[in-house]
Amino acid sequence: MTTLGSTISIKGELRANEDLTLEGRVEGPVWCDGSLVVASSANVHGDVIARDITVFGRFAGQLVATEVVDIRKDADVSGRVVTERLILEDSARFNGRSEPQHLEAALRVAKFNQERRDAATRPARGGPHGRT
Secondary structure, three states, rough: OOEEEEOOOOEEEEEOOOEEEEEEEOOOOEEEEEEEEEEOOOOOEEEEEEEEEEEEEEEEEEEEEEEEEEEEEOOOEEEEEEEOOOOEOOOEEEEEEEOHHHHHHHHHHHHHHHHHHHHHHHOOOHHHHHHH
């Protein structure tokens, strides 16, 4: 389990191969192979893809979970939620839409976009000008 504390601010892509807790500010896409927790002190803007996502803090963007999205009391979520199971506790704020029927399509699009970003950051083959 990795925790990015409340004093951490990240602008850009974040990837985790284990469970992850975000306590600070994140702007950009987040990929997590395990569980992701958006703590009450966190402010996250971007697309998040994880096995399961629990939100206690503020989130704006798209949440995609293969298992469950859990929006807890006093959380503030705006955007799109794509998961087969959504839990919305009393006093949680959710402004957006839930689209469980689009989970497979959302995962395919996310994988395609990730592969495209990875290809764009790879160095050219055959030298700095791409010649072999």
